[in-house]
Amino acid sequence: MIYTVTLNPALDYFVELEQVNLGAVNRSNYDYKAPGGKGINVSRVLKRLGHQSEALGFIGGFTGAYIKDVVEKEDIKTNFIQVTGDTRINIKIKSEQESEINGVSPEITSEHLEQLHTQLSVLNEGDALVLAGSVPAMIPSEIYEVLCKSVIERNAEVFIDSSGEAMTKVLEAQPTFIKPNHHELGELFSVKLHEPQEAIPYVRELLGKGIEYVLVSFAGDGAVLGTKDQILFANTPKGEVKNSVGAGDSVVAGFLAAKTENMTLEDSFKFAVATGSATAFSKGFAEREKVEALMLEINIKVLE
Numbered sequence: 001m002i003y004t005v006t007l008n009p010a011l012d013y014f015v016e017l018e019q020v021n022l023g024a025v026n027r028s029n030y031d032y033k034a035p036g037g038k039g040i041n042v043s044r045v046l047k048r049l050g051h052q053s054e055a056l057g058f059i060g061g062f063t064g065a066y067i068k069d070v071v072e073k074e075d076i077k078t079n080f081i082q083v084t085g086d087t088r089i090n091i092k093i094k095s096e097q098e099s100e101i102n103g104v105s106p107e108i109t110s111e112h113l114e115q116l117h118t119q120l121s122v123l124n125e126g127d128a129l130v131l132a133g134s135v136p137a138m139i140p141s142e143i144y145e146v147l148c149k150s151v152i153e154r155n156a157e158v159f160i161d162s163s164g165e166a167m168t169k170v171l172e173a174q175p176t177f178i179k180p181n182h183h184e185l186g187e188l189f190s191v192k193l194h195e196p197q198e199a200i201p202y203v204r205e206l207l208g209k210g211i212e213y214v215l216v217s218f219a220g221d222g223a224v225l226g227t228k229d230q231i232l233f234a235n236t237p238k239g240e241v242k243n244s245v246g247a248g249d250s251v252v253a254g255f256l257a258a259k260t261e262n263m264t265l266e267d268s269f270k271f272a273v274a275t276g277s278a279t280a281f282s283k284g285f286a287e288r289e290k291v292e293a294l295m296l297e298i299n300i301k302v303l304e
């Protein structure tokens, strides 16, 4: 079974307007809301790709109830832990550029964390755990490291998509897969990366820590996938970007789906990037038919 954990879910509120004028009243042309948070997005994309998962994490209040309702209506199993405050609202502005304002998590207590540890104690060989998104400030930043270690010890696989301190610390627990974007990879090594080729030495260093797959996304400029045997490059398909929120989460879902279906490494990489682009080219998330069509536009090059 695939389990996704979102410690910091969100109600994503999307607002579209011609121009943002700071210090003035702005009116949107179009707005909508959707459940968000990286693990939840992975579960929702997996479902669209034909895979079931169980969504775990902390939710609360009217925003949490909305997330649970939408996710369960999509026939995704949930086992969220209820907290007292309201799940945050993240604002996604699409204007001349895309901008985001991500909110603050409600309080999470040590009892809530204990409940999560108990839920994850059932994972075993054949299971996969996705730990994705930010770690709320009141939770120790080693949480992913601790959860990853205990799940890896039980021979399940762990997929990570995070950033900052939580990401730095989890690397020591040898997760199966990580997907930093190029900014996040740069942050890990205190460098600025401009093009895929420049990622190679850093991907090598991460593989040296015992991580099996390191996938670095460069938005519309392609992606790099490193394993112990080779480092590959994939181009991204061309198209009109309608919304890139959730595109990174879609790459994780695509790779996990492909791996579950025993695709070859090259096809898994193509499928992952195609899922990211299919989401970027849609108002909502990638649908399988579009992913399979975009896959045909992706070519893999061996970098090393």
Ligand SMILES: Nc1ncnc2c1ncn2[C@@H]1O[C@H](COP(=O)(O)OP(=O)(O)O)[C@@H](O)[C@H]1O
Pocket: 180, 181, 182, 217, 218, 219, 220, 221, 222, 223, 236, 237, 238, 239, 241, 244, 246, 247, 248, 249, 251, 272, 273, 274, 275, 276, 277, 278, 280
């Ligand atoms: N301009 C684009 N054209 C095509 N695909 C894109 C574009 N921007 C993002 N994507 C897709 O979304 C994926 C993730 O984008 P990226 O910005 O690197 O990560 P994140 O969303 O995690 O910040 C890319 O690997 C690609 O599949």
Ligand SMILES: O=P(O)(O)OC[C@H]1O[C@](O)(COP(=O)(O)O)[C@@H](O)[C@@H]1O
Pocket: 008, 010, 012, 035, 036, 037, 038, 039, 041, 090, 102, 132, 133, 134, 135, 244, 245, 246, 247, 248, 249, 250
């Ligand atoms: O936990 P964080 O880092 O604040 O990110 C949460 C946000 O990321 C998203 O999961 C989207 O992530 P990506 O665009 O990286 O795929 C949103 O749904 C959510 O608002």
